[in-house]
Amino acid sequence: MAIPKHLQLEFVTPERAIVHDHVDEVELPGEEGDFGVLPGHAPLLAALRTGEMWYRKGSETRRAFIAGGFVEVVPDRVSILAPVAERAEDIDVARAEAAKRRAEERLAKASVVDFDAERARIALLRAITRLQISRQGRPDRKRPRL
Numbered sequence: 001m002a003i004p005k006h007l008q009l010e011f012v013t014p015e016r017a018i019v020h021d022h023v024d025e026v027e028l029p030g031e032e033g034d035f036g037v038l039p040g041h042a043p044l045l046a047a048l049r050t051g052e053m054w055y056r057k058g059s060e061t062r063r064a065f066i067a068g069g070f071v072e073v074v075p076d077r078v079s080i081l082a083p084v085a086e087r088a089e090d091i092d093v094a095r096a097e098a099a100k101r102r103a104e105e106r107l108a109k110a111s112v113v114d115f116d117a118e119r120a121r122i123a124l125l126r127a128i129t130r131l132q133i134s135r136q137g138r139p140d141r142k143r144p145r146l
Contacts, residue, residue, distance in 0.1 A: 003040035004076040011080040018085050025056040026078050044073040063088040065130050091134040127131035
């Protein structure tokens with residue numbers, strides 16, 4: 001069986017489709033660590049954590065924020081189901097900065113037994129990740145190769 005030349009990337013949330021395109025490469029934030037997918041990848045089902053994902057089509061790399069979810073990989077397709085996700089160009093920077101400030105304020109006031117502190121830490125992680133992706137993640141033309 002021949003190795004496929006591209007991957008069909010299907011990336012959705014309950015609210016909308018984020019990406020539906022043929023791509024050359026995908027990198028995802030797995031619960032057990034980041035991992036990349038190229039055409040011909042072995043079948044895989046994995047849990048995702050909050051973080052940055054990116055995909056490459058030709059020389060163009062696109063980034064997105066993802067807040068958990070699951071991915072199914074087969075040799076010619078990557079299907080991502082996430083509760084929350086945004087393409088870099090769709091991230092509302094002002095909203096993310098406000099969420100970061102609120103979370104930092106809640107954490108500064110948190111007591112040792114404050115159960116809302118964990119929610120604040122998660123909100124802070126999401127806000128920081130969104131801001132990082134929005135700063136570096138506007139569509140670029142070339143991804144540096146290591």
